[in-house]
Amino acid sequence: MRIALLNGSPKVKNSASGTLLEDLKGYLEQKAEVVNFGFHSAAITEETIGELAKTDAWVFAFPLYVDGIPGHLLSCLVQLEQAQIQNPEMRIYGIVNCGFYEGIQAEFALKILQNWSIKAGFFWGGGLGVGGGGGLSMMPKVEGGKGPKAPIEKALEILSDNILKKEAQDDQYVSVAFPRFLYRLGAQIGWRQMIKANGGKTKDLEKRLVK
Amino acid sequence: MKLIITDLENFQIPVEGEYQVIKPNGDIHHCIGCFGCWVKTPGECVLHDGYEKTGSEMGRCTELILISRCCYGSVSPFVKTVQDRAISYIHPDFVIRKGEMHHKRRYQNVISLSAHLYGENITDVEKETARELMQANADNYDGLVKDVSFYRSIEELEGIVL
Known part of the structure; x- marks a missing residue:
């Protein structure tokens, strides 16, 4: 079995989507061949489409942008639909990381991906919405089912089982095992550190260009 | 003021009152996830291509x-x-709104959101997804949904008044 992991983050390195796919790959690669693809811009090459056509399942991972799929990835999906790859056995899975705490906020992005898979003539295998994605790439992996990423790792393990069995799952939603108020506080501290590091002041975060 | 974002290069729909149109005019760069519009040049995107x-x-x-082609409910x-x-x-x-995490307001205006979506084969499921997506957008903008409508063609869409 040949499984394609499609990273739909605009970031080439250090993305939460990449972290999630790496964790998933750890579960998949002992029983299947795994191939990585980067969908970091608004167009994909004919060569990439040709390579994707030779696989059995595609797993998309991408950040939630304005409740949906990032514009550049949506453009790639339109291109893939137009390529008319004839493979009704192709399984499509999706992983959406949300900057918000609640994974359920990925619900509509997964529905859009599901609608696309039907229109493109593929088989929807289900997805996973991950809340608290803002800190994922900085969180260490803790062995023994512990640590803030534990619920996500469990969900990825279940997803990997379903991918390997070529089975579908209902969309699942998880969040980091970290209190929401601390996640919110951590983000607020982070924005203030970032604007100061860029030479700005904390009050600039409030800036209005229109009065 | 009505702000219209459309993928129609040849936008010809009549509009009542003051309005501004953002439509394809040269290449648009996609968001690169840098958060520069929050922490480098607050309020404005760092990519200068006319859409910032x-x-x-x-x-x-x-x-x-x-005003957009409907793509899979998006x-x-x-x-x-x-x-x-x-x-x-x-x-x-x-901030927490309706029990969920969202972003705080920067501006005080309350946006009334409408979507006019066209396409030859928009399924009922895609229409439902689009309605849900617009409500989610309105929740994140802390605004309201005014209307979500569907059209079989651009010609049909051009018969309306905004």
Whole structure:
């Protein structure tokens, strides 16, 4: 079995989507061949489409942008639909990381991906919405089912089982095992550190260009 | 002011009152996820390609009108990319609304959101997804949904008045 992991983050390195796919790959690669693809811009090459056509399942991972799929990835999906790859056995899975705490906020992005898979003539295998994605790439992996990423790792393990069995799952939603108020506080501290590091002041975060 | 974001290069729909149109005019760069519009040049995207001010233009509008091909229940890649590039309309800090985490307001205007979506074969499921997506957008903008309508063709869409 040949499984394609499609990273739909605009970031080439250090993305939460990449972290999630790496964790998933750890579960998949002992029983299947795994191939990585980067969908970091608004167009994909004919060569990439040709390579994707030779696989059995595609797993998309991408950040939630304005409740949906990032514009550049949506453009790639339109291109893939137009390529008319004839493979009704192709399984499509999706992983959406949300900057918000609640994974359920990925619900509509997964529905859009599901609608696309039907229109493109593929088989929807289900997805996973991950809340608290803002800190994922900085969180260490803790062995023994512990640590803030534990619920996500469990969900990825279940997803990997379903991918390997070529089975579908209902969309699942998880969040980091970290209190929401601390996640919110951590983000607020982070924005203030970032604007100061860029030479700005904390009050600039409030800036209005229109009065 | 009505702010219209559309993928129609030849936009010909009549509009009542004051309005501004953002439509394809040269290449648009996609959002690169840098958060520069929050922490480098707050309120404006750092990518200067003519679409960098949409966030502040949203801060001036009373109505946001999306006119777009319907792609799987989403707006089209162009309209979505403009939306992605305009997250400076909101503030990076989080607030809890309706029990869920969202972003704090930057501006005081309450946006009334409409979507006019066209396409030959929009399924009922895609229509339902689009309605849910627009409500989610309105929740994140801390605004309201005014209307979500579907059209079989651009010609049918051009018969309306905005």
